[in-house]
Each structure stands twice: as structure tokens, then as C-alpha cells.
Amino acid sequence: MFGLDKKDTMLLLLVAALTALAPFLLNPFPEGSAMAQFNAGYPDLMQRFVIFGIFAIGFNILFGLTGYLSFGHAAFLGVGSYAAVWMFKLLSMNVLPAIVLAVVMSGIFALLIGYVSLRRSGIYFSILTLAFAQMMFALAYSVLTPITGGETGLQLALDDPRILDGAVAANGNIPVPGLFGMEMRDSVQLELGAWVFTFNFGYYFSALVMLISFYIAIRIFRSPFGMMLRAIKANQQRLNYTGLNTRPYTLAAFVISGMYAGLAGALMASMDPLAGAERMFWTASGEVVLMTILGGVGTLIGPILGAGAIKYMENIISKINSDILHSWFAFLPDGLEDLLVTLVYPFIGKGWHLTLGIIFMLVVIFLPGGLVEGGQRIARLFKSKKTDRSAPKPQIEPGE
Amino acid sequence: MDAIILQILNGLDKGSAYALIALGLTLIFGTLGVVNFAHGALFMIGAFCAVTLSRILTLSHVVVDSTKTDFLGRPLEVQVPYVYDIFGEATGAAIIDWAVPLSILFAIPVMLMVGVAMERGLIKYFYKRPHADQILVTFGLAIVLQEIIKYFYGANPIPTPAPSAFTGSFDFGAILGFDPNTIIYPYWRLVYFAFAAVIIGAVFAFLQFTTFGMVVRAGMADRETVGLLGINIDRRFTIMFGLAAAVAGLAGVMYTPINSPNYHMGMDFLVLSFVVVVVGGMGSLPGAVLAGFLLGILESFASMREVIDLIPGINQVIIYLVAIVILLTRPRGLLGRKGVMED
Numbered sequence: 001m002f003g004l005d006k007k008d009t010m011l012l013l014l015v016a017a018l019t020a021l022a023p024f025l026l027n028p029f030p031e032g033s034a035m036a037q038f039n040a041g042y043p044d045l046m047q048r049f050v051i052f053g054i055f056a057i058g059f060n061i062l063f064g065l066t067g068y069l070s071f072g073h074a075a076f077l078g079v080g081s082y083a084a085v086w087m088f089k090l091l092s093m094n095v096l097p098a099i100v101l102a103v104v105m106s107g108i109f110a111l112l113i114g115y116v117s118l119r120r121s122g123i124y125f126s127i128l129t130l131a132f133a134q135m136m137f138a139l140a141y142s143v144l145t146p147i148t149g150g151e152t153g154l155q156l157a158l159d160d161p162r163i164l165d166g167a168v169a170a171n172g173n174i175p176v177p178g179l180f181g182m183e184m185r186d187s188v189q190l191e192l193g194a195w196v197f198t199f200n201f202g203y204y205f206s207a208l209v210m211l212i213s214f215y216i217a218i219r220i221f222r223s224p225f226g227m228m229l230r231a232i233k234a235n236q237q238r239l240n241y242t243g244l245n246t247r248p249y250t251l252a253a254f255v256i257s258g259m260y261a262g263l264a265g266a267l268m269a270s271m272d273p274l275a276g277a278e279r280m281f282w283t284a285s286g287e288v289v290l291m292t293i294l295g296g297v298g299t300l301i302g303p304i305l306g307a308g309a310i311k312y313m314e315n316i317i318s319k320i321n322s323d324i325l326h327s328w329f330a331f332l333p334d335g336l337e338d339l340l341v342t343l344v345y346p347f348i349g350k351g352w353h354l355t356l357g358i359i360f361m362l363v364v365i366f367l368p369g370g371l372v373e374g375g376q377r378i379a380r381l382f383k384s385k386k387t388d389r390s391a392p393k394p395q396i397e398p399g400e
Numbered sequence: 401m402d403a404i405i406l407q408i409l410n411g412l413d414k415g416s417a418y419a420l421i422a423l424g425l426t427l428i429f430g431t432l433g434v435v436n437f438a439h440g441a442l443f444m445i446g447a448f449c450a451v452t453l454s455r456i457l458t459l460s461h462v463v464v465d466s467t468k469t470d471f472l473g474r475p476l477e478v479q480v481p482y483v484y485d486i487f488g489e490a491t492g493a494a495i496i497d498w499a500v501p502l503s504i505l506f507a508i509p510v511m512l513m514v515g516v517a518m519e520r521g522l523i524k525y526f527y528k529r530p531h532a533d534q535i536l537v538t539f540g541l542a543i544v545l546q547e548i549i550k551y552f553y554g555a556n557p558i559p560t561p562a563p564s565a566f567t568g569s570f571d572f573g574a575i576l577g578f579d580p581n582t583i584i585y586p587y588w589r590l591v592y593f594a595f596a597a598v599i600i601g602a603v604f605a606f607l608q609f610t611t612f613g614m615v616v617r618a619g620m621a622d623r624e625t626v627g628l629l630g631i632n633i634d635r636r637f638t639i640m641f642g643l644a645a646a647v648a649g650l651a652g653v654m655y656t657p658i659n660s661p662n663y664h665m666g667m668d669f670l671v672l673s674f675v676v677v678v679v680g681g682m683g684s685l686p687g688a689v690l691a692g693f694l695l696g697i698l699e700s701f702a703s704m705r706e707v708i709d710l711i712p713g714i715n716q717v718i719i720y721l722v723a724i725v726i727l728l729t730r731p732r733g734l735l736g737r738k739g740v741m742e743d
Contacts, residue, residue, distance in 0.1 A: 069532045120727055123435050123531050127678050128727055131720035134671060138720075143713030282671060286539060293536060346551050354551065357543030364537040365525065 008218050011300060015214055019207040022046055023197045030194030037319055043187055043200030044271075045315050049308045050203070050210040051267045056291040056303030057210075057217050058260020062253050063289070064298035065226060067233035068118070071126045071285050072133025075113070076106040076258040078140065078280030080265025082148055085275045089160040093175045095205070095270040099263060106262020107255055114254035118247060121236070133285055140277040153276030177270045179205060185271075202271050209267060210304075213260060218300055220256070229253050261288075290360050296372030305371050310356070317355055320348040402578045406585075407700045413589040413658060415696020416596030417443075420651035421673040422680060422688035423600060424644035430620045430683045431637045434523055435531050437538040439648055440670025441545040445514060446649025447661035448549055449507035451558050454499035457483055498563045500657055507653045508646055515645025519638045542667065550663040562588040562657035588657050595654050599647060600689055606643075607685075616640055620683075675723040681736025691734055695719050 004012065018025065027041030040046070059073055080102035087098035117128040140148040148154055156174045165175065176183050179201075186201040220226050228249050231239055239246050269275050278284070287310070295306025322345055329337040347355045367374050421443055428436045460481040468476040484492035495502065522541065526534045561567070566587040607613035619626045619633040626633045652661070659665065676695055680687030701707065703715035714721075726733065 067532070069535065116724065116728065120731060123535065123682075124678065124727060124731070126532075126535065127674055128724065130671060131675060131723050135717040135720045138716035139713050142716055283667075289536065289539075351547065351551060353543060354547035357540050357547060361522075361537055361540035361544065364533060364540060365522075368529075368533065 004215075004218060004222070008222065008300075012211070012215060012218060015301065015304065016211055019050065019211065020204075022049070022203075022207070023199055027195060027197055031196045037324070038316055040312050040315065041197065043185075043198055043203050045311065046200070046203045047206050047267075047271050048311050050206045051264050051271070052288070052291060052307035052311055053304040054206075054210050054213050054267065055261055055264035055288050056295065056307040057213055058257040058264070059288045060257075060292050060297065060299075060303040061217060061220060061229075061260065062257035063292060064303075065221070065229035065233060066250050066253050068121065068250060068254070069126045069289070070117075070129040070254070070257075071282065071289070072113075072129035072131075073257070073261050073288055074282070074284035075133035075136045075280045076110055076261035077265040077268070077284065078136065078275070078277065079106045079109050080262030081269045081275035081279055082140075082154055082265075083262070084266035084269035085154045085156070085273055088156055088177060088269070088273050089162065092162060092165050093177050094165075095177050095179055095266075098177070098270060099209075099266040102262045102266030102269075103259045106265065107259045110255045110258025110262075111251070114251050114258070118250050118254060130282055130285070133280060133282055137277055137280040137282070140280060148277060149275070150277070153274055156273050177273055206267050206271070209263065213263065214300075214304070221300060225249070225252070290356070292370075293368075294360065294363050294370050296370030297368075299370070299372045302370050302372045309371065313355070313359075314352055317348055318350070318352040322349075402583050403704070406583050407704060408697055409583070409585050409589075411697030411700035412593045412693065413696075414699060415693035416593050417651055417655055417669065417692075418673055418676045418696050419689045419692025420596055420599060421648055421669055422676040422692045423603060423685060424648040424651075425673055425677050426680070426683060426685050426688040427603075427640055427644040427647070429677070430685070431616060431640045432519070432523065432527065434526060435534050435538070436523070437535050437670065438518070438542040438545065439538075439644075440666030440668070440673065441542040442511065442514065442645045442648040442666070443652040443655075443669055444546065444549060444661065444663065444666030446507050446511055446652025447560075447656050447665060448553060448652075449510050449649060450500050450503035450560055450653045450656045451553065451661060453503040453506045454496070454560060457481065457496050457499050457502075497565075500560060500562055500653065503653045504650060507649045511646040511649030512642040514649075515642035516638055518645070519641040523641070524634075524638075542670070546663050546666060553663065555663060557660035557662040559660045560656040562591075566591055566657075592654050592658065596651070599650060603643070603647060604685070612636065612639075672719060675719055677733075679723050679726045679733055681733025684733065684735040687733055687735030694734075695722065698722060 023041045023046070025041075026046065027039045029039050040049075055073075055077060059070070062073075063069055083102040083105040084095075084098035087101045091097055113129065113132045117125055117132065120128060141150060144150075158174055162175070176185060178186075182201050188199045190197045190199065228246075232246050232250060236246055265275075265279070268279075291306035291310050292303045293306070294309055295304065296302025322341060325341045325344055325348065326337065329340045332340065345351070347358075363370060369376075421439060424442070425436060425439050428434055428439070458481050460479040462477050463480045465476045465478045470476050481492060481496065483495050486492070487495060518541070522537065523534075526537060569584040569586050570590055571584050607617055615626065615631055615633070616636055619631075619637065623633055652665075655661075672695075673692075676691045677688055679695065680689070680691030698718055699715065702718040708715055
């Protein structure tokens with residue numbers, strides 16, 4: 001289907017089904033129950049899942065295929081956000097022109113930065129991209145305040161021109177981003193017994209965009225262009241010696257992944273029309289690296305999994321407080337309960353970053369292939385056990 | 401002229417911090433070939449050594465002073481640090497006043513231990529892995545260390561004053577023949593610069609004039625051959641890692657009076673220090689020091705009012721701009737050796 005082989009089609013359909021059913025899947029616990037805090041099926045969080053999924057998919061096209069570790073990718077996310085908000089201010093609250101402008105602008109920035117940075121590789125490339133991103137962050141924060149809103153960020157205002165649909169909505173408020181009459185924040189709630197499921201238009205729009213980006217990513221992975229990028233990762237020197245200029249390929253990968261980041265930024269601005277410089281800070285760049293690594297570098301599904309896992313944990317873990325912990329360990333004797341709570345407490349709530357750092361280190365140390373490799377290992381474990389049982393006699397392997 | 405001298409002086413203290421951190425980074429890179437993104441965290445841990453020591457010294461118990469009364473007429477309760485009980489009031493007060501310089505003695509063993517533990521516990525498993533993995537794992541470590549510090553010390557900057565003997569400013573202008581009060585410079589920054597110079601000198605002397613240093617330099621040039629000669633080069637490199645951690649830690653200790661330590665100071669300095677290392681030349685110790693001071697001074701020139709009026713925002717980006725220009729025109733860095741990380 002769509003020019004994909006059977007396995008990839010299955011993968012695409014699986015992701016499509018997961019995203020379509022996410023409001024159900026992420027809300028397994030009834031409303032008001034003790035476990036309801038583990039529900040993630042509310043629009044704001046689901047939107048973040050898919051948006052960061054797009055960001056990570058794009059980052060993976062660069063890092064996963066070519067091996068170039070960019071530490072400044074958040075800059076393109078920021079550019080995308082700013083471009084989208086400007087489109088909302090000047091032209092229309094329709095998200096399509098905003099997304100188009102964001103992708104184009106981030107593509108241009110990626111072209112310029114990539115052209116310079118890709119002259120070096122390895123750690124120099126990382127530091128160059130980091131330097132560019134930090135520069136853009138510093139400028140957005142200070143000198144470019146008329147364009148970026150500086151510290152307060154870029155926000156919509158009542159007196160914006162909005163040439164196409166007028167500055168003020170019918171009710172006298174600032175209009176909200178939408179798509180041909182549908183507002184991004186429109187939601188339908190479905191109550192089934194104790195469960196409440198929310199279907200949000202913004203989420204489904206972002207999910208559709210993510211599926212399209214995922215499809216494009218699969219096509220890139222399977223194309224001759226993708227093969228070339230992998231060859232660059234495997235041995236760039238050898239490619240150069242065969243008389244091939246690798247730079248156009250790496251530059252194309254860089255621009256594509258920058259455009260993905262810009263797309264994610266535009267969607268972020270579409271869900272909540274506001275853009276701030278902190279989106280470009282280098283910790284934000286670090287975050288997308290974490291997502292890709294956690295999920296699995298160079299795999300198709302990995303970045304989406306990683307983005308989902310990190311955003312889920314961020315939301316859930318930072319919500320847990322000591323009262324909740326006490327109620328969890330209430331079945332234990334008092335002394336033991338307090339001890340456990342004190343032990344766990346540093347890792348929850350505001351300690352989320354500590355947990356994140358530890359998970360990240362553990363993944364890099366023990367599971368460089370991320371969650372995908374973890375899944376494969378577990379699958380192999382089960383498989384080998386099964387084969388052991390069915391074939392107790394050692395089989396003779398044919399020589400290669 | 402006086403403005404220029406003032407800017408050079410202003411750049412020196414920040415430059416000293418850059419130079420010290422970059423020196424440690426380069427030591428680690430040159431010996432172990434590891435790109436250490438957690439080096440900023442070591443700088444921060446050093447700063448918090450100073451905070452910890454000054455907290456230990458000011459641990460106090462309550463004594464009722466019957467001669468004085470508070471505003472309600474009750475006998476006044478006075479907090480008396482234990483140090484006063486041990487050394488007497490005058491000496492005790494002096495010790496607390498000198499908490500930051502005293503922290504040097506406290507920080508050296510702590511940082512050596514932290515450094516060696518880090519190398520033995522984590523970094524040694526990453527020698528054979530790609531640089532990207534090294535960056536990532538030390539980046540994760542940096543997050544963890546900084547969050548641990550945040551958990552114990554809170555998120556707010558903790559003011560740690562310099563000894564009162566150094567609180568004033570030094571009037572350079574008067575010495576150099578300018579009008580008084582045109583070039584004034586805080587004493588502590590002068591101390592910091594002198595301290596940095598001593599540390600840098602000590603590291604170079606250690607590498608240049610001791611047998612241990614000679615072996616380490618030989619190992620930096622050709623690790624395998626030194627190993628084949630029957631020298632346990634790994635152990636020496638571990639010690640060098642501890643030393644680099646101590647250098648970063650000391651830079652942090654002495655920096656506390658200039659900038660109140662907070663948990664993300666390490667990250668703030670780390671990015672810049674990496675830029676410094678790259679500008680100086682990966683693996684070149686003199687390059688790191690030179691680039692550190694150079695960039696510190698450039699940064700302070702760029703924050704002059706006249707320059708900012710000319711090119712707005714230049715003070716924010718000058719270091720990155722220099723790094724980009726250097727990397728593109730002279731990829732090896734200012735004093736980089738041939739063949740180090742040239743890919």
C-alpha cells in the first residue's frame with residue numbers, strides 16, 4: 001500500500017490505529033478512581049505526544065540515518081513556532097498557512113546553518129549546531145524582541161491585523177487557531193459508565209500530520225537516498241574515496257529534519273498560539289536527543305515511542321506528590337512506609353529531571369538501541385525458549 | 401585607553417574560569433579521549449563544596465545571653481556557632497569569614513574522589529564506544545548531578561561572600577597614572593585571576609617537571625607504546641581525571657563570591673567551555689588556556705556600551721560567532737595539534 005512493502009504497511013497501520021484509538025487506550029482507568037492519575041487521555045498531553053513524535057521522527061532522519069548528532073535542533077522548533085504565530089497575527093487563524101510558512105522558514109534556517117555546520121563532522125558538528133542554537137536563543141531573548149517578544153514570548157493581541165479573518169472574533173475575544181471553521185480546541189466527550197473519553201480536534205489534526213510525516217519518513221528510510229545516508233553513517237571516508245560528494249546528501253537530511261522540527265513548532269503554536277525563546281534553549285535540543293535515544297536510534301517507530309514515553313513520564317511523574325506516595329505504601333508498616341516514601345520522594349514531582357537523567361544514562365549504558373532493542377531482546381528471549389522446548393537437540397548450523 | 405584596560409581586566413576573571421574548566425576538559429580529552437559533558441557539573445560541585453563548608457562552619461547552637469533582652473523583654477537567645485566554642489570567638493569569626501578560601505582544602509580531596517569515582521564507575525566503560533555515546537552518557541550524568549544538588553540545596557542561588565578583607569575594590573587607575581576611580585577592580589576578582597594563574601602554572605609544572613607528568617605526556621602521545629613498556633597508564637590516566645575534576649572544582653570554589661552558586665551554573669559554563677576548547681584546539685592545553693582568556697576578554701569588550709550600540713546583541717553571541725569563524729577557517733583551533741579529532 002502507498003508504495004510500501006508489507007511490513008512497513010503493517011507498521012504504518014499499527015501507528016495509525018494507535019493514534020486513532022489513543023483517547024481510549026490512554027484512558028484505561030475510570031474517572032475518579034485512585035489510578036485515574038495515570039490516565040493520559042486528555043487533549044493537551046495527547047497533542048504533545050504526537051507533536052514531539054514529529055520532532056523526534058525528523059531528528060531521527062538526521063541522527064539515525066547519517067549519524068550526525070545535532071545539539072541545536074530546538075532552534076528550528078522555535079523558528080517554526082515564531083513563524084506560525086506571526087502568520088496567526090498577520091494573515092489568518094487558519095493553521096494551514098501558518099504550517100506552510102513555518103516549514104519554509106525552518107527549512108531556510110536549516111539550509112543556512114546546515115551549510116556551515118556540515119563542513120565539520122563528529123563532535124565539531126555537535127558543537128557548531130549547539131553554538132548556532134544558543135546564538136539564536138540569545139538573540140531571540142534580547143535584541144530581536146520586536147520580532148520574538150523577548151522574555152514574555154510572542155503572543156496574539158486584539159489589534160493584530162489578521163487580514164483574512166479580522167482581528168476580533170464574534171464574541172470580542174482574540175480568535176483561536178482553527179481549520180476552516182473547526183477550532184483546534186474543539187472537543188467531544190464520550191461518557192461510558194465511569195469512563196470519560198475526550199476526542200479533541202487539535203489532537204486528531206496533529207495525529208494526521210504525524211501519520212503523514214511518519215509515512216514520508218518510512219519512504220525516506222527505504223529510498224536510495226536513505227541508503228546513501230546510511231552509507232554515510234557507516235563509512236563516510238570510503239564514500240568520499242569512491243568520488244562521491246556526500247555533503248549534498250547530509251545537507252538534504254539536515255534540511256528535512258529541520259523542516260520536521262519547524263512543523264512540530266507550528267503545530268505547537270497552533271494548539272496554543274504563543275511562542276517563547278525557551279523553546280530554543282539547548283536543554284530542549286537535549287530533550288529530543290533523549291527521546292530518539294530512548295526510543296531507538298535509526299529505527300522507524302523508536303522516536304515516536306521515545307517521545308511518547310518521555311512526555312508521559314514527565315506528565316505523570318511530576319504530578320505525583322508525597323500524599324499519593326503515602327497512600328500507595330499505606331499497606332506497609334508505618335516505619336517501612338515512611339522509609340520507602342523518603343527513598344522514592346526525590347524521584348517524583350519536581351525530581352522528574354533526576355529520574356529522566358537516570359533513565360537516560362541507563363539506556364545509553366545498557367540499551368544503546370533504546371526501547372526497540374529492548375523489545376527485540378525480550379522477543380528473542382521468548383523465541384529462543386520456545387525453540388529450546390520444541391527442538392531439544394542442538395541443530396547443526398550450515399556453514400556460510 | 402582606561403576603558404580598554406578596564407575591559408581587559410573585566411574579561412580576566414571570566415576568562416580565568418573558562419580557562420580552568422577548558423583546561424580540565426582538555427586534560428580529560430587528551431589523556432582518555434573522552435568528551436566529558438559532565439565537566440560543568442564538576443565545576444558546580446566544587447562551588448557547592450564551598451557552600452557546604454560554610455554551612456558546616458556556621459552550624460550553631462542556641463545560648464541564652466542574660467545580659468541583653470529582646471524587644472519583648474525576654475533574655476536574648478543568641479546563635480553561637482560551634483566553631484566559636486572550639487577556637488574562641490575571634491578565631492572562630494575569622495574562620496567563618498574565610499570559609500571560601502578554606503573550602504579549597506575541603507574541595508581538593510572531595511573533587512579527587514568524585515573524579516576518580518566517575519572515571520572508574522562510568523567513563524571507563526565508554527572508551528571504546530563512539531564519541532556520540534560518550535557525549536550522551538555524560539550529558540545524562542550532568543543532569544543527574546545537577547538534580548541531586550538541586551534536591552539538597554534548592555533551586556535558588558546561595559550567596560557565599562568572600563572574606564571581608566577582599567570585599568573592596570582596587571584602584572588600578574591611580575597606579576597606572578590615570579585619574580583615581582576610573583579603573584577600579586574588585587579585590588576578589590584579582591584574587592581569582594591570581595589563583596587561576598597559580599593553578600594553571602601548577603598543572604603545567606606537574607606535567608612538565610615530574611616523572612608522573614612525563615609518563616602522562618608520553619601516554620597522551622602514544623598510549624599503546626607506554627602500556628607496552630610495562631607502565632600502568634590506565635591508573636595514571638584515572639588520576640589525571642581526578643586532577644581535572646579537582647581543577648574544575650577549585651575553579652568553582654573560588655567563583656562562588658563572584659556569582660552565587662545555583663544548580664545550573666555548571667551547564668551555563670559547560671557550553672561556553674566547550675566552545676573555548678574547540679577554539680583553543682582539541683587536545684591542546686596551552687590552546688585551552690589561551691582561548692579561555694581570549695574569549696573572556698572578547699566577551700567583556702563586546703559588552704561595552706559603544707560596541708552594543710554599533711552592533712546590537714553582539715555581547716550575547718560573540719563567543720559563538722568566534723567559534724564558528726574559527727571552526728570554519730582553522731578547524732584545528734588556535735593551537736590544535738595535527739591529527740587530533742580531525743574528521
